Amino acid sequence: MKMADVAVLLDREEARKRWSRGENAFGGELFEILSHGGIPHRRVFDPKELGKPDVLLVALAGREAVPLLKDVAERGGEVFVFGSFPEMAGALGAEEKMIEGAGYAYTEEENRPPLRFLRACRWRVSSSAPCSARGGLYGGNHDGPFHGPLFHRFAIGSGGITHWAVDLPGTVVGLQQGTRPVERDGFPAPDGTAGIDDGILKADDGFEMDWEVDRARTETGERYFAHPYADLWKETLIGSLLKAATARGLTLPFVDYWPAGVSQVAMISLDSDWNLDDSAETTLRLLRECDVAATWCLIEPGYSPGIYPKVAAEGHELAFHYNAYEPDGGAWGREAFLRQLEWLRRAIGTERVVSNKNHYTRYEGWGELFRWCEEFGIRSDQTRGPSKKGNIGFLFGTCHPYFPIARADEENRFYDVLEISFLTQDVNLGRLADESVIVPFLEGVRRVRGVAHFLFHPIHLHREKPVRGALRRVVEEARGRNFDFWTGEQIDDWERRRRRIRLAGVDEEGRPLVSGSAGCEDAAIMVPGPRGREERGGTGLRHGVRCKAWSRSRANRV
Numbered sequence: 001m002k003m004a005d006v007a008v009l010l011d012r013e014e015a016r017k018r019w020s021r022g023e024n025a026f027g028g029e030l031f032e033i034l035s036h037g038g039i040p041h042r043r044v045f046d047p048k049e050l051g052k053p054d055v056l057l058v059a060l061a062g063r064e065a066v067p068l069l070k071d072v073a074e075r076g077g078e079v080f081v082f083g084s085f086p087e088m089a090g091a092l093g094a095e096e097k098m099i100e101g102a103g104y105a106y107t108e109e110e111n112r113p114p115l116r117f118l119r120a121c122r123w124r125v126s127s128s129a130p131c132s133a134r135g136g137l138y139g140g141n142h143d144g145p146f147h148g149p150l151f152h153r154f155a156i157g158s159g160g161i162t163h164w165a166v167d168l169p170g171t172v173v174g175l176q177q178g179t180r181p182v183e184r185d186g187f188p189a190p191d192g193t194a195g196i197d198d199g200i201l202k203a204d205d206g207f208e209m210d211w212e213v214d215r216a217r218t219e220t221g222e223r224y225f226a227h228p229y230a231d232l233w234k235e236t237l238i239g240s241l242l243k244a245a246t247a248r249g250l251t252l253p254f255v256d257y258w259p260a261g262v263s264q265v266a267m268i269s270l271d272s273d274w275n276l277d278d279s280a281e282t283t284l285r286l287l288r289e290c291d292v293a294a295t296w297c298l299i300e301p302g303y304s305p306g307i308y309p310k311v312a313a314e315g316h317e318l319a320f321h322y323n324a325y326e327p328d329g330g331a332w333g334r335e336a337f338l339r340q341l342e343w344l345r346r347a348i349g350t351e352r353v354v355s356n357k358n359h360y361t362r363y364e365g366w367g368e369l370f371r372w373c374e375e376f377g378i379r380s381d382q383t384r385g386p387s388k389k390g391n392i393g394f395l396f397g398t399c400h401p402y403f404p405i406a407r408a409d410e411e412n413r414f415y416d417v418l419e420i421s422f423l424t425q426d427v428n429l430g431r432l433a434d435e436s437v438i439v440p441f442l443e444g445v446r447r448v449r450g451v452a453h454f455l456f457h458p459i460h461l462h463r464e465k466p467v468r469g470a471l472r473r474v475v476e477e478a479r480g481r482n483f484d485f486w487t488g489e490q491i492d493d494w495e496r497r498r499r500r501i502r503l504a505g506v507d508e509e510g511r512p513l514v515s516g517s518a519g520c521e522d523a524a525i526m527v528p529g530p531r532g533r534e535e536r537g538g539t540g541l542r543h544g545v546r547c548k549a550w551s552r553s554r555a556n557r558v
């Protein structure tokens with residue numbers, strides 16, 4: 001079976017025009033979505049070099065590209081365009097109308113909630129156009145004004161062009177990273193459960209959920225953001241892509257999110273605020289009892305020197321807890337970051353520090369923190385999570401690791417820092433949510449096979465029995481749902497390794513052909529099966545498509 005040729009076009013000339021005006025070209029987020037999806041693809045930066053893709057995702061293109069894109073469809077390819085593309089709309093006899101503000105999209109996929117979007121552009125299509133429509137867009141909340149279909153597909157030649165009214169890459173970036181740099185306090189929850197307007201700049205000052213529509217209640221009344229919308233958008237896109245390939249009699253093998261045998265991952269991180277040695281000892285005992293390795297984020301001045309070898313000897317990760325919170329003696333800046341990191345490296349006696357989380361989730365601007373991480377060798381960050389009781393859960397729309405994108409001033413490049421956001425801090429601590437959130441969080445993460453990251457402070461584990469009980473319950477409920485516990489370092493290592501796997505095709509027996517995957521012996525390769533074909537064992541549903549799972553040892557190496 002022939003493998004689909006998937007291409008993503010980001011017209012570099014067009015991007016340069018935007019950057020020179022200070023505008024973002026966040027369409028490039030499609031590269032990140034496909035890379036994390038494990039989907040083999042070509043990156044094209046000049047529309048004249050498109051070749052003959054079977055499926056083409058347009059991240060950014062201008063007027064000159066329009067005939068070339070139509071040509072791809074004429075020859076049988078499927079072209080996806082997103083949000084506003086007035087030149088293409090004009091060429092297809094449609095008229096653009098920008099939709100003001102956020103809203104919700106119905107994808108017509110089974111068991112999928114309406115998905116929040118941040119940017120969308122409606123196409124009004126003349127009745128004579130050879131076009132079909134699917135899904136729907138609503139403004140405000142789920143039952144706000146109807147804005148039109150989510151998809152318009154124009155049949156062209158033996159292929160087609162599908163317009164997604166939602167600016168999918170722009171929406172994913174906005175949900176995960178905010179729509180502007182953090183320069184002022186965010187708006188607090190109207191019910192008083194999340195006073196993020198505390199005069200301290202934090203990651204959660206720049207979130208893009210709706211306090212009313214996007215929160216659900218647990219059985220005890222705790223409120224939480226219930227949907228990983230960004231992850232669900234990625235799943236919608238990849239599912240559409242896989243279906244476009246299989247509809248053409250092609251296959252599209254891809255690298256599964258986790259190694260063979262791992263369904264999804266849970267993670268516990270510990271912030272050492274207060275640095276009480278007894279609290280570290282209590283935490284070590286508790287984790288030993290639960291048989292879980294955790295990521296210990298250490299804040300200056302740290303524990304007594306004797307603690308670190310004990311923590312490391314039990315398989316835990318020693319990580320950085322950067323303090324930029326002024327009332328606790330911290331400072332926001334490159335020099336403070338470096339000085340504290342050098343302190344940590346001396347304290348624990350190793351240069352190798354993989355992960356960081358900022359104390360108090362203190363955060364400013366857009367990419368400063370990621371630039372410092374890159375410059376000083378921190379590979380993964382976990383600062384982007386909630387700081388209050390009432391904004392826990394999928395606050396940033398994702399529980400998957402991702403590489404953040406820069407703004408126009410850095411030409412929308414990707415930072416070489418893997419972000420792993422967390423769901424909540426210190427479950428069962430009096431001022432935070434109770435343990436009724438644990439199961440809904442795990443179920444929400446399991447649905448998209450991400451990382452269920454719970455943050456605890458050893459000081460609270462030491463002093464508060466209910467918090468210790470919450471950690472035990474996290475472990476028990478997670479294990480019962482087939483979660484594997486990993487540290488941040490393990491997640492970072494795996495995510496970087498799996499992205500180096502190169503898939504060259506599929507042989508006559510349907511086995512994936514793998515090259516360039518040294519060190520990825522544990523990977524699972526998924527091959528979408530032809531519709532309706534019965535497969536015995538080793539299959540799974542991925543992005544709504546039935547796939548056969550191959551472990552690397554059974555795949556063909558080339």
Ligand SMILES: [Zn+2]
Pocket residue numbers: 271272273299321358359360
């Ligand atoms: Zn802290």
